[in-house]
Structures are given as C-alpha cells and as structure tokens.
Amino acid sequence: MMKRKISIAVGVVMLLGILPAWAQPKARAAKEEAKNPKQEMSVRAQSRYPHAKALPQDLIWTREVYRILDMKKEENGALYYPVEPIGDRMNLFSLIFKLLAQKKIPAYEYLLDGTERLTSDNEIKFKDVLDRFSIYYEQKKLKERKDSVLVIDNSDVPSAYVLSYFVKEVWYFDQRTSTYNSMITALCPVYHRQDDFSMEPVKLPMFWIDYQDLAPHLTSAMIMASNFNNVANRSMDDFFVSHQYSGDIYKTTNLQNRPLAEYCKTDSAMIKEQKKIEAELVSFEKSLYGSDTLSVAKEKVVVKEKASSKKAAKEATEETSANEEVATPVEVKTNSKKKGREKSTSTVRKSGGSKRESAAPKASVRRQRR
Numbered sequence: 001m002m003k004r005k006i007s008i009a010v011g012v013v014m015l016l017g018i019l020p021a022w023a024q025p026k027a028r029a030a031k032e033e034a035k036n037p038k039q040e041m042s043v044r045a046q047s048r049y050p051h052a053k054a055l056p057q058d059l060i061w062t063r064e065v066y067r068i069l070d071m072k073k074e075e076n077g078a079l080y081y082p083v084e085p086i087g088d089r090m091n092l093f094s095l096i097f098k099l100l101a102q103k104k105i106p107a108y109e110y111l112l113d114g115t116e117r118l119t120s121d122n123e124i125k126f127k128d129v130l131d132r133f134s135i136y137y138e139q140k141k142l143k144e145r146k147d148s149v150l151v152i153d154n155s156d157v158p159s160a161y162v163l164s165y166f167v168k169e170v171w172y173f174d175q176r177t178s179t180y181n182s183m184i185t186a187l188c189p190v191y192h193r194q195d196d197f198s199m200e201p202v203k204l205p206m207f208w209i210d211y212q213d214l215a216p217h218l219t220s221a222m223i224m225a226s227n228f229n230n231v232a233n234r235s236m237d238d239f240f241v242s243h244q245y246s247g248d249i250y251k252t253t254n255l256q257n258r259p260l261a262e263y264c265k266t267d268s269a270m271i272k273e274q275k276k277i278e279a280e281l282v283s284f285e286k287s288l289y290g291s292d293t294l295s296v297a298k299e300k301v302v303v304k305e306k307a308s309s310k311k312a313a314k315e316a317t318e319e320t321s322a323n324e325e326v327a328t329p330v331e332v333k334t335n336s337k338k339k340g341r342e343k344s345t346s347t348v349r350k351s352g353g354s355k356r357e358s359a360a361p362k363a364s365v366r367r368q369r370r
Contacts, residue, residue: 069247070164126150
C-alpha cells in the first residue's frame with residue numbers, strides 16, 4: 001500500500017513538471033512571439049522550401065540588381081495568366097493579394113527613392129492599399145467576431161492592370177561553399193492606370209514584398225510555363241529560381257543611388273549600359289574559377305597544334321615534290337653533228353638523281369674490220 005502511494009506521488013510530481021512545457025498561458029506565448037516576430041524556419045521547413053532561406057551574413061562579394069519584368073513578354077506570361085482565378089489556378093498578383101487579405105504575409109511601403117526597407121516600421125496595412133489604389137471592397141460584421149471583415153470580389157482584384165513587376169536580384173559569392181549564384185530578395189507589383197489626360201498609362205508601384213515570406217506559398221502555386229505543354233507542372237518558385245523570367249535592368253545599387261535613366265539619356269545608351277552590366281556579372285564568374293588561366297593554356301595548345309599541323313603539311317609537300325621529281329621524265333634534245341650532217345636526237349631520263357645519256361651509234365662492221 002505504501003509503495004502504491006509513493007508511485008502515485010511520483011507520477012503527480014512528474015505530471016506537474018511536464019505541464020508547464022506545453023500548457024503555457026496564451027499571454028506568455030504571445031509575449032515570446034512579440035520578442036521574436038521572425039523566427040528562423042525549422043530544418044524540416046527549410047528542406048521543403050530550400051530557396052526560402054536568407055542570404056548568408058558573411059559574404060565577401062555581392063551585387064544588387066533591379067529588373068523590371070514586363071508581363072506582355074511571352075517569357076513572363078506564366079506569371080500573368082489567368083487574369084482571374086480559375087479554380088485553384090491564379091496569377092502572381094492574385095496570390096499576393098489573397099495572402100495580404102488573409103494577413104499571411106506583410107507588405108512594405110514603396111519609397112520615393114525606389115529602395116526597399118523590409119522592416120516593421122515600413123509595413124503598410126492592407127486597407128490602406130485598397131484605399132490608395134481605389135479597389136472596391138465591402139465591410140461586413142460577423143456574429144462570432146467583433147471587428148468587421150473586408151470582402152472583395154474576384155472581379156474587383158486589379159490583377160489585369162498589374163502589367164509589370166520590380167524585382168531585386170542579389171548576385172553573391174559564398175566563400176564557404178565556393179559558389180556563385182543569385183537570388184531574388186524582394187518584388188514589387190506595378191499598377192498601370194489609364195489617365196484621362198495622357199495616352200500612355202501611368203505606372204504606380206504598389207508595395208514591396210519580401211521574397212523570403214512569399215517563397216513557401218509560391219512552391220504550391222503551379223503554373224503552365226510552356227506553349228507546347230498545357231499542364232501546370234511547375235511552381236512559381238521554380239520559375240523564379242531557375243531564371244526563366246525575362247527582365248531589363250533599370251537600376252543597380254551604387255553609392256549615389258542613381259538609376260540608369262538618370263545618366264543614360266538615350267535608348268541606345270541605356271541598352272549599352274544594360275549589356276555592360278550583364279557582361280560584368282558573367283565575367284566576374286569566369287574570373288572566380290581561373291578561366292583566364294585555362295583560356296591561356298587552351299590558346300597555347302591551339303598554337304602548338306597549328307604549328308605541328310603546318311610542319312606536317314610542309315613535310316608532306318616536300319615528300320610530294322620529291323616523288324614528282326623522281327617520276328616525271330625530262331626530255332633533253334641533243335643534236336650531234338658529224339661531217340656536217342645532223343645525227344639522231346636522243347632522250348635523257350632523270351631517275352634517282354643519276355643521268356644516263358643515250359649511247360652513240362655503233363660503227364659499221366666494215367669500218368671495224370679496217
């Protein structure tokens with residue numbers, strides 16, 4: 001009986017020790033969440049979403065490039081169609097709009113200098129976005145909730161007018177893994193609004209989205225990325241990570257924060273500068289892994305091969321000329337005169353460098369007897 005009471009007491013003590021670990025009050029859990037609002041993803045989550053991780057902090061080289069993605073281009077059409085959701089399929093802006101409405105991802109202000117500041121101080125409320133861009137919505141009150149709910153119809157989502165995106169790429173060299181790669185860190189949808197006083201639409205950047213927050217949702221959003229295969233067999237995250245989009249560079253991070261349009265006054269100068277930046281990114285990768293040394297060694301091998309081929313061709317030419325010299329008969333006509341009469345002509349053949357003249361006509365038998 002005594003042993004039974006002791007075992008019960010030990011069980012109660014163990015249960016009381018375990019309870020605080022999983023039965024924390026909601027206020028304490030909320031307090032801890034407020035201290036660490038952005039916790040790092042777990043190992044399992046990172047294995048499922050390997051491209052959602054942030055950049056390493058100890059990089060020795062980075063290059064930040066801003067591109068504009070035109071949705072009218074065929075390469076970017078997978079991010080634009082369908083304009084309105086069809087079942088589970090929706091375009092990129094419809095997905096972002098849905099996530100913002102459900103408060104699953106935050107949005108950040110687009111500043112006048114065009115840079116992104118993905119901090120809590122620059123967060124923008126979803127209702128402010130709706131009011132700023134005149135997106136129609138209704139406020140409805142539910143019985144189980146004290147606050148009102150914003151209700152937006154799919155036809156009122158301006159996904160058809162988001163005809164371009166600003167995308168920030170970061171090219172980096174990771175010295176730990178000795179890899180050169182790039183990743184998207186932020187993107188901004190651009191609203192094209194038709195103005196009554198201008199023929200061309202006015203381009204209004206809406207807000208910045210941290211790609212790290214958006215990536216886990218993009219992995220489950222399947223798109224059709226080919227005109228010849230109409231099966232949605234690729235995710236939006238794969239589309240971005242594999243660089244299947246097409247975008248022109250409009251800005252790079254520099255000391256003066258100047259976009260290309262500020263110092264490239266003509267279209268030809270703009271195209272030349274864009275090609276220059278693209279070439280710099282490629283040449284930096286080549287210089288990392290000793291491609292210059294390899295190219296020099298390759299040139300030496302090519303020179304040696306050319307020299308050996310020239311030597312072989314020269315030897316073959318000399319051998320051919322020697323053979324022709326042996327085989328070609330050379331006719332030499334000689335005229336021998338005896339007692340004022342012209343004798344018969346003889347032919348001399350040149351063979352192996354030795355000369356053989358034709359024998360003189362023999363004397364007659366009558367002359368030999370005498």
